[in-house]
Each structure stands twice: as C-alpha cells, then as structure tokens.
Amino acid sequence: MDPRAxxxxxxxxxxxxxxxxxxxxxxxxADIALERPKGKDHGDWATSIALKLAKDFSSNPRELxxxxxxxxxxxxxVAKADVAGPGFINITLDAGAAGELVATIVKAGDTYxxxxxxxxxxxxxxxxxxxxxxxxxxxxxxxxxxxxxxxRVLRAAGAEIVSEFYINDAGAQMDVFxxxxxxxxxxQPAPENGYHGAYIQxxxxxxxxxxxxxxxxxxEEQIPLARDAAYALQLAEIKESLAKxxxxxxxxxxxxSLHNPGLDGKSLIDASVARLRQAGHVYDEDGAIWxxxxxxxxxxxxxxxxxxxxxxxxxxxAAYYLSKSDRGFARKIYLLGADHxxxxxxxxxxAGAAGExxxTNVEILIGQLVSINGAKLxxxxxxxxxxxxxxxxxxxxxxxxxxxxxxxDSPLTLDSDILTKxxxxxxxxxxxxxxxxxxxxxxxxxxxxxxxxxxxxxxxxHESEASLIASLGDFPRVISQAAQLREPHRIxxxxxxxxxxxxxxxxxxxxxxxxxxxxxxxxxxxLWLNDATGQVLRNGxxxxxxxxxxxx
RNA sequence: GCCCUCGUAGCUCAGCGGAUAGAGCAGAAGACUUCUAAUCUUUUGGCCGCAGGUUCGAUUCCUGCCGAGGGCGCCA
Numbered sequence: 001m002d003p004r005a006x007x008x009x010x011x012x013x014x015x016x017x018x019x020x021x022x023x024x025x026x027x028x029x030a031d032i033a034l035e036r037p038k039g040k041d042h043g044d045w046a047t048s049i050a051l052k053l054a055k056d057f058s059s060n061p062r063e064l065x066x067x068x069x070x071x072x073x074x075x076x077x078v079a080k081a082d083v084a085g086p087g088f089i090n091i092t093l094d095a096g097a098a099g100e101l102v103a104t105i106v107k108a109g110d111t112y113x114x115x116x117x118x119x120x121x122x123x124x125x126x127x128x129x130x131x132x133x134x135x136x137x138x139x140x141x142x143x144x145x146x147x148x149x150x151x152r153v154l155r156a157a158g159a160e161i162v163s164e165f166y167i168n169d170a171g172a173q174m175d176v177f178x179x180x181x182x183x184x185x186x187x188q189p190a191p192e193n194g195y196h197g198a199y200i201q202x203x204x205x206x207x208x209x210x211x212x213x214x215x216x217x218x219x220e221e222q223i224p225l226a227r228d229a230a231y232a233l234q235l236a237e238i239k240e241s242l243a244k245x246x247x248x249x250x251x252x253x254x255x256x257s258l259h260n261p262g263l264d265g266k267s268l269i270d271a272s273v274a275r276l277r278q279a280g281h282v283y284d285e286d287g288a289i290w291x292x293x294x295x296x297x298x299x300x301x302x303x304x305x306x307x308x309x310x311x312x313x314x315x316x317x318a319a320y321y322l323s324k325s326d327r328g329f330a331r332k333i334y335l336l337g338a339d340h341x342x343x344x345x346x347x348x349x350x351a352g353a354a355g356e357x358x359x360t361n362v363e364i365l366i367g368q369l370v371s372i373n374g375a376k377l378x379x380x381x382x383x384x385x386x387x388x389x390x391x392x393x394x395x396x397x398x399x400x401x402x403x404x405x406x407x408x409d410s411p412l413t414l415d416s417d418i419l420t421k422x423x424x425x426x427x428x429x430x431x432x433x434x435x436x437x438x439x440x441x442x443x444x445x446x447x448x449x450x451x452x453x454x455x456x457x458x459x460x461x462h463e464s465e466a467s468l469i470a471s472l473g474d475f476p477r478v479i480s481q482a483a484q485l486r487e488p489h490r491i492x493x494x495x496x497x498x499x500x501x502x503x504x505x506x507x508x509x510x511x512x513x514x515x516x517x518x519x520x521x522x523x524x525x526x527l528w529l530n531d532a533t534g535q536v537l538r539n540g541x542x543x544x545x546x547x548x549x550x551x552x
Numbered sequence: 553g554c555c556c557u558c559g560u561a562g563c564u565c566a567g568c569g570g571a572u573a574g575a576g577c578a579g580a581a582g583a584c585u586u587c588u589a590a591u592c593u594u595u596u597g598g599c600c601g602c603a604g605g606u607u608c609g610a611u612u613c614c615u616g617c618c619g620a621g622g623g624c625g626c627c628a
Contacts, residue, residue, distance in 0.1 A: 051609090054608090085570080086570065086609080088570080193627095287626090290626095303625090305626085312625095316628095340622095341623060344555090366556070367557090406566090411620085415564070425577055427575095434591095437587090440588055493566060497575085506588095507591070507592045551588095
C-alpha cells in the first residue's frame with residue numbers, strides 16, 4: 001500500500017466521521033500531510049489532520065484524533081493507529097500491505113516517484129546565462145548544478161520544461177572583448193576594464209591562426225572580426241564545459257537576435273518598446289525613453305533607450321521577457337546569483353508592464369555565493385576558479401552533488417578534502433556506495449540461486465524492513481515537494497536517508513542465505529526490496545545529474 | 553541612506569505553523585571466520601543571533617535591533 005492510497009483512505013474516513021457528526025467538511029489530500037515520523041516508535045506514517053481540523057469539528061485535537069484513529073485502525077492494511085502528543089495519529093501498516101509497495105516500485109522502474117502535480121505547466125527555466133567573454137567559473141557552477149537538477153525535478157513532477165541559457169553576446173563589453181583579443185595578438189596590454197589572462201592569449205592565438213590576414217585589415221574591421229571569432233570559440237568552450245558537467249540546455253538564446261532587425265527593419269527590442277508604449281508604461285524624458293517600472297514595485301523607473309539612441313541592457317531584458325511569453329511560457333523562472341538580486345524588482349515590473357501577474361508569471365530564485373576551503377572567491381579577490389578546473393579537481397559527481405545538496409539561498413562553503421574523500425564524510429559516496437551495494441547484493445543473490453520468482457510481502461516484517469519500505473514510499477511526495485518549492489536539495493537529503501536506512505537493513509537482514517543454509521521465500525522477497533531500493537537511489541541520483549555506479 | 557539574502561551542536565548544514573529541534577563529521581566506546589567495514593551499533597554536545605508581536609502552539613510568520621555577505625548607473 002503506498003502512502004498516497006493511505007492518504008486518500010484517511011480523507012474518506014475523516015469525511016465519513018464528519019457526516020456522522022452532521023458536519024459537512026471537505027477534506028483535501030494535502031490536509032492529511034502524511035509524513036514519516038521522526039521518532040522510531042511513532043509508526044510508519046503520521047498525520048496531523050486532527051490538529052488541523054479540530055476547530056472545524058468544534059473539538060479539541062486529541063479528542064478528534066482518538067475518534068479518527070479508531071476509524072483508521074479498521075482500514076484494511078493498517079495494523080495500528082495511535083494518538084500521540086498533542087493529537088498526532090501514528091499509523092503502523094501491516095507488513096503485507098506495506099510490502100506491496102516494493103513490487104510497485106520495481107514495476108514502475110525509472111519512473112517511480114514521478115508525478116503529475118505540475119502536469120500542464122509549461123515553464124521556462126533560465127540559469128547560468130554567462131557572458132561569452134570568458135570561461136565559466138565557480139559561481140556559474142552552482143547555478144549549473146542547481147538549475148539542471150531543478151529542471152529534472154520539475155519534469156519528474158510532470159511539468160514541461162525548457163531550460164535556457166541567455167547569451168549576453170551584444171553590447172559594448174563584446175567590443176572590449178574583441179579589442180582585448182587584438183591587443184593580446186599584438187603583444188599590447190589589455191585595454192582598461194578589458195579582458196586579460198592566459199585564456200585571452202590562447203583565444204588570440206587561435207583567432208590569428210584561423211584568420212591570418214586579420215591584422216592587415218583596416219582598423220575598424222579588426223575588432224568586430226576578432227570579437228566574433230573569439231566569441232564563437234569561447235561559446236564552444238562554454239558548451240563543452242557544461243556538457244562535461246552533464247548539464248543540458250534546450251535553448252541557447254542569443255541577445256544579438258533581439259537587436260537584429262527583422263523583415264520589417266525593426267528588431268524585437270524595437271517591437272517590445274512599442275508594445276510597452278502602447279500599454280502606456282513608457283514615457284520620454286531628458287532625451288531618453290523610460291519605462292515606468294515604479295508602477296509595479298520597482299524602486300526607480302528604468303531607462304530603456306539612452307539619450308544617445310542606444311538601447312540599455314534593460315531593453316534587451318524586456319524583449320527577452322516578451323519573447324518568453326510569446327513562446328508560450330506562462331511561468332518564467334530565473335536563477336540568479338546574489339550579486340544580481342537588484343534584478344528582482346525590474347523583472348517583476350516587466351511582468352506587470354507586459355500585462356502579466358508578477359507574483360505567478362515570474363519566479364526569481366536568488367542563490368548565495370560559494371566559497372571553497374574557507375576562501376571567499378570573487379573577481380575582486382582575483383581567485384576565481386574555473387568550472388573545468390573544479391570538475392577535474394573534484395569530479396563531476398562530487399561537485400554536482402555537493403552543489404545541489406543545499407538550498408540555493410544557503411551560503412555554502414565547500415571543503416575539497418571532504419569532496420575527494422571516499423568515506424561517508426562525503427555524502428555523494430555514501431549514496432553511491434549504497435547503490436553499488438544493491439547491485440553487489442543482487443549479483444551475489446543470483447549466484448546463490450535467489451530469484452525474483454517469489455514475492456511474499458508479508459515476510460518483510462523486520463523493523464528495518466518496515467522502515468526501509470516506508471522510506472521508499474516517501475519518494476513521490478519528496479519529488480512533488482521539491483518541485484513545488486523549487487528545491488532540488490530535498491532529493492539529495494532524501495536519498496541520503498534512504499541510503500542510511502538501506503545500510504541498516506543490510507546489516508540486519510540477509511538477501512543471500514548464510515553459508516549452506518537453504519534459500520527460503522524470505523530471501524527471494526528481500527531481493528525485491530533490495531532491487532526497489534537500488535531503483536529509488538538510481539532515480540534520485542539521476543534527478544541530480546549524478547551517476548549511479550553498479551560497482552565501486 | 554535604501555534594497556536583497558543569511559544567522560540552528562566544535563565544523564558543514566537539514567528542518568512546506570506542530571511531538572523531546574535533526575543528520576553527517578569531529579570527540580568517546582564498540583562490531584569484520586557471515587551478501588562490499590567506502591558499512592553498522594551506542595554515546596557526549598543546543599538561551600535555534602537578541603527583543604517584541606500574531607497563534608491553542610513559532611526555529612518556522614510579522615516588526616525592530618545586532619552581526620555576516622551582496623546590490624543600489626542613460627555599465628553590461
């Protein structure tokens with residue numbers, strides 16, 4: 001019996017009890033809040049329904065809980081329902097009913113845990129969105145790991161997701177980039193506020209090799225050519241870095257495409273300014289064109305077109321936002337670093353100006369910055385670490401896991417000693433090891449003649465088995481919650497718990513009989529539980545973009 | 553000055569308004585003739601930054617203060 005079925009049974013029980021009291025109370029499954037109790041003595045599942053609804057029943061929580069508990073106890077599959085604390089109902093399932101879940105998991109396979117809570121939602125998820133003027137660094141790395149995991153979690157919850165990388169390939173910084181390449185190629189120092197470093201020298205060398213006549217061209221043609229050649233090379237490197245990091249983007253959206261004129265000679269930016277003007281949110285002042293974002297909660301109005309006729313960065317933001325809406329994304333999620341939190345108000349304001357609801361159409365997740373080994377990393381401090389170096393240093397799995405393991409808004413300090421350790425200090429190895437162990441156990445079982453022909457769930461009566469089964473049953477709820485709260489770290493915490501419970505079960509229950517002892521039905525049945533656990537761990541790791549090795 | 557995020561065990565951090573606030577590590581004591589000891593068992597350790605408020609109930613929500621980080625351009 002899986003927890004969702006139990007929850008809906010409890011809904012029925014509660015409504016029936018309400019009727020018997022001549023009360024018309026509608027109970028939602030969400031009200032049941034069926035969860036794994038913290039203490040070991042509190043049964044397999046607990047609900048706080050009596051605490052929530054006591055008022056509606058004009059009763060006190062304990063009294064209501066007592067009435068409901070006796071009704072719940074008579075449900076098929078329920079062994080026991082006790083009232084505890086202020087009015088919790090602790091439910092223990094009978095082994096057979098609980099164990100049925102194991103077969104359900106094995107049968108569902110890779111889709112076990114997936115749900116439909118977000119079915120019908122079409123979401124655009126933007127993250128990383130770095131300038132193509134240099135390699136990705138540790139800051140981008142956190143959003144890459146987190147954003148990609150979030151995309152996977154949202155999909156598992158039934159949403160249709162397009163993950164998107166906005167390439168900031170327009171504007172003055174690109175020209176500075178091009179100029180930096182020319183300077184490096186000709187042995188001159190980088191321009192003021194320009195780009196420098198070994199990678200610029202590298203790019204310059206490659207650009208020169210591909211374009212031998214570059215420096216013979218007229219001055220005004222050199223920079224654009226160098227700029228675009230280096231841009232193509234750098235973007236390719238960024239894509240490769242992310243691919244090696246197991247991060248996939250559905251769409252690479254070029255800012256330039258917003259500036260380029262269309263068939264009517266107007267760019268998407270021209271069009272969006274016109275649209276905002278038509279909607280009455282644009283005014284002219286001091287020779288510039290402004291958007292009245294203060295109407296939508298921004299702290300100041302924003303210039304969209306400068307006095308010199310050039311569009312601001314905000315103009316591209318606006319056009320990009322409208323592009324997302326036009327492409328059918330009602331919901332737009334942005335993952336931004338703490339250093340970009342100033343965007344929140346203006347992006348919300350853009351939603352308002354576009355006639356949308358800033359509270360539901362835009363979601364902005366602000367992430368705290370990462371430090372490593374206690375050292376704050378910043379451009380200013382000059383100790384930026386590149387994604388490629390981090391990946392080679394720590395490995396994709398350890399890096400992705402440890403970045404996805406914490407909520408985005410939690411400040412994070414990585415410890416390279418722990419991440420390179422192969423012990424259970426290192427959570428990713430703890431989980432991967434548990435997964436590898438499920439495969440080792442299955443291999444040994446097969447060799448010993450334990451098969452999957454027999455499945456008698458009522459034999460899974462050990463305390464550690466009840467606990468493991470209940471943990472596995474929690475997976476759909478965890479995915480649903482992680483998706484709704486946009487918190488992929490919950491997946492990591494959950495599979496760590498599953499790994500722990502599995503190791504404890506392994507310690508006390510054997511799948512392969514010891515020595516020459518005969519193979520009994522319980523061994524066959526346990527093999528199913530072992531496989532189900534492996535499946536859950538594999539699915540969970542997959543949601544985080546981390547591999548699930550079968551042997552370690 | 554204004555705005556955003558954070559403050560929980562020695563450390564790194566969990567904890568969608570509910571039970572005695574949890575996990576891993578570190579510290580202490582144990583378990584390998586037995587399917588992977590990369591594991592497991594037991595144990596020590598907390599004014600949940602401070603002060604108010606809302607609530608039957610606050611680590612969680614609200615306000616103020618203190619502390620840490622970040623941001624406030626007709627830059628991108």
